[in-house]
Amino acid sequence: MSSIKRILVSDPNPEYKKIITRIFDANTYTVDFALTGQEVQAFCHKKEYQIIILDLATQDHSAFTVLKYLKSMHPSLKIFFTIPDKKNLSERSLNEKDIMNAGANNIIYKPYNVQSLLSILSKEFHPSLNASTSPSESEKVGKELKIKDDLFTKIKIDEFFSGSSCIFDLFARLKKDHYVKMLEKGNYFDSKRITEFIKDKKIDYFYFLTKERNAYIVLMNKIIEKSISMPQIPIENKIKNIKNISEKILEEIHAVGLKNDLVEEGKKLCQQIHELVSKEKELYKTLSLFKEISYSCYYHSFLVSFLATLICKQLEWGANSTIINIILGGMLHDIGKLKLKMNILVTPPWKLDSAQFEIYKNHPIIGVKLLEKFPIISNEISQIVLQHHETINRKGFPNGIGGAKLYLPAQIIGFVDTIANLMINNQVEVKKAFALFIEKKENTELYDGKIIAAFYKCLT
């Protein structure tokens, strides 16, 4: 296998092309150069890259548009942001945190320091070279540690419920690559000490090692299960926690692939979503909480399962197992996209050429094949995954089935998938997304009228 690494550099200044070409050794790196955001997309159509170096001044599409899109469609792609200087950031009312929060993996200031750029790249491509920066068992609570940022997953402090004891190490970040362990695996949560530390260091997030994400998922699922029936916990917090853990489950699936225990945890979470929605009297109140709309594909899947749960409640379907299947089907509906090539993933479906669209149309079939080996996945879930892009007018894909053959739960997921996409692509709340849907008369011919009517009732 070739060890040459493929990098795409985007910079509006053509002079940088010469600089870039001089920096990279052709034996180690293959570099392409884009002048605009549109060119970045065009290159991604043709080739697969490991790293994209994106300049803040990129135009047509802007660097942020490109960044958000690439991160949402291909979360594991490394994106480095280049910036002339800090002044340039403040002129745009931005700071480094905004860029990192939008999904960048690193920020590099211009002009490039050749050695430091190459060293950053070599660390990205060969993380084992930084073994000395990995944490060891002997690390003590409270001691400052040098650990690479990339090894961590962050959790917003106000979204974190403390259990009686922690089943993974919990860290606070002091600065780039510097952490302090707040709580050791198996120890009790000392809220007084931690509250003082948060106040003192002005931190908003806790961190845990990404390799322990599975333990985090199991713990949070247990905490969510307990908290659902506790009226003193506001519904906003319950939804935030469910959203957070649902995204972590999908992140883990993207990172390590589908595994039995992950699917089991996903199913447990679906039961909690169902519990929460069944207890809620005013459904619209829960929907009005969806104000921060993220571009992430994990958020998309969570939104689809949550909106589908509301429709199930509105339709007053009795069978618990059917509802759980629909919620889990919503969470996993796009799982087949895991196997699509990046150039197809990063392009909105309506911008794909006909050959690419033919490949994209296979994601429901690929999804069913991926799920086939899991006994926990029922035939109902497989049908939802297979049919979520089919429509009753037989103009959907992959099989163009419709009419009576079209499984109603798959139509529910197909309909809320469209609503979720309208919310995310237009960055609008749910009522506006529904108005956009209904505005086009042909949309109402895609799904059973009782689904659309049930959703309308949820909004009033």
Ligand SMILES: [Fe+2]
């Ligand atoms: Fe899909």
Ligand SMILES: [Fe+2]
């Ligand atoms: Fe989808």
